[in-house]
Amino acid sequence: MTSYLHDGTVFDLTVTYADVTGVEWRWAGTYNEAGEPLMGAAPHGSALVSLPDVYAYHGPLIPTPRRATAALYRQVLETTVNR
Structure with a gap:
């Protein structure tokens, strides 16, 4: 994970x-x-804008939902089956 600390908030740049x-x-x-x-x-x-400027003029910034990974699906299915 590449991160950046701004205003006390850690942003995952990935x-x-x-x-x-x-x-x-x-x-x-x-x-x-x-x-x-x-x-x-x-x-x-x-145009590229610095993260602090994006945060100041367009924030707050909300992480967008990510697709579930195969490992997460496997974990959920195994947990459900083992109940």
């Missing part, structure tokens, strides 16, 4: 975040001169 209007933001994999992660709005092609 996760996509939605702002209050529903726009999804993803880490571009780069940082600005101040060491802040640069985020791009989906779909790609928008």
Whole structure:
């Protein structure tokens, strides 16, 4: 996990975040001169914005739901069967 601490909140940069209007933001994999992660709005092609600026002008940022993994499905099924 690549993370970034901002305003007391740890952001997992491998996760996509939605702002209050529903726009999804993803880490571009780069940082600005101040060491802040640069985020791009989906779909790609928008200008990159630092995470602190996205947070200040579009926040709060909410992690978008992730697909369940095969391991999670297996764990749920095994737990259900073993009851």
